[in-house]
Amino acid sequence: MLRKCLAALGVMTWMLAAAPADAQDKLRIVATFSILADLAKNVGGDAVDVGSLVGPNGDAHAYAPSPADAKRLADAKLVLVNGLGFEGWIERLVKASGTKAAVAMAAKGVKPRQMKDEDAHDHGKSDPHAWQSVANTKIYIANIREALVKVDPAGKGAYEANASAYLAKLDALENDVKATIAAIPAERRKIITTHDAFGYFGAAYGMQFIAPQGVSTESDVSARDVAKIIRQIKTQKIPAVFMENVTDPRLMKRIAEESGAKIGGKLYSDALSEPSGPAATYIDMMRNNLKEFRGALTS
Numbered sequence: 001m002l003r004k005c006l007a008a009l010g011v012m013t014w015m016l017a018a019a020p021a022d023a024q025d026k027l028r029i030v031a032t033f034s035i036l037a038d039l040a041k042n043v044g045g046d047a048v049d050v051g052s053l054v055g056p057n058g059d060a061h062a063y064a065p066s067p068a069d070a071k072r073l074a075d076a077k078l079v080l081v082n083g084l085g086f087e088g089w090i091e092r093l094v095k096a097s098g099t100k101a102a103v104a105m106a107a108k109g110v111k112p113r114q115m116k117d118e119d120a121h122d123h124g125k126s127d128p129h130a131w132q133s134v135a136n137t138k139i140y141i142a143n144i145r146e147a148l149v150k151v152d153p154a155g156k157g158a159y160e161a162n163a164s165a166y167l168a169k170l171d172a173l174e175n176d177v178k179a180t181i182a183a184i185p186a187e188r189r190k191i192i193t194t195h196d197a198f199g200y201f202g203a204a205y206g207m208q209f210i211a212p213q214g215v216s217t218e219s220d221v222s223a224r225d226v227a228k229i230i231r232q233i234k235t236q237k238i239p240a241v242f243m244e245n246v247t248d249p250r251l252m253k254r255i256a257e258e259s260g261a262k263i264g265g266k267l268y269s270d271a272l273s274e275p276s277g278p279a280a281t282y283i284d285m286m287r288n289n290l291k292e293f294r295g296a297l298t299s
């Protein structure tokens, strides 16, 4: 009997050892939102299993974590956060989860864009949407690579090679963004979006974004804010207003109706689309937004 048991145990051990690498063996990473998860997949490659707390089309500003999220953090080896005040809920969640995971801030070393004095309600805040500048995203990639090497030194070579390959793709993307925006007449490079998510893009590539809502989707928009935007659209001849995947479209529809500006397509600001959508990856997201800008501002 004992011998049979031992034999069975032996077979089981052999089966476990011979099982192909699956999610069980992979380094578990939890990113706070879908864009960061995509960047982590590109650096981690086959060695990692990346999940995202806030999913596609989700709003990370206003996210309410669940007990299941705490469990995911507890099971992770590495937690990736954007930082700059984007995920106001993450610190408490990390504490509540009791996780032993390393926590790394992807935006570490980015020069934060401070809100202007005139945005009194956002005074003193940093703009968290640093990934909208490709140059900043390269900093994210370096930070993710360092964080991965720290928790998994054996994977160093692979992480470095993956990061280099992805940085080359980001170089190509950055060149395309610069060339496309440069081809739009300067006086037409003005866009209205619901919340102020494109400040880094505007500063990096020479485009003006105006938003009735501040850098968080949680701020309220007053009738006065809306009236001000409508006046601005008319006096500055702003060609287009845009919907975002993470905000309520009704406000923009109203502004378009009352100002006569045309409605551009959907922009992806703080979250990717579903895998079958036009912004399933960071690079696709940037190319989708670029196509929408060009379409609305050059026709």
Ligand SMILES: [Zn+2]
Residues within 6 Å of the ligand: 061, 129, 195, 196, 197, 215, 216, 217, 269, 270
């Ligand atoms: Zn946002």
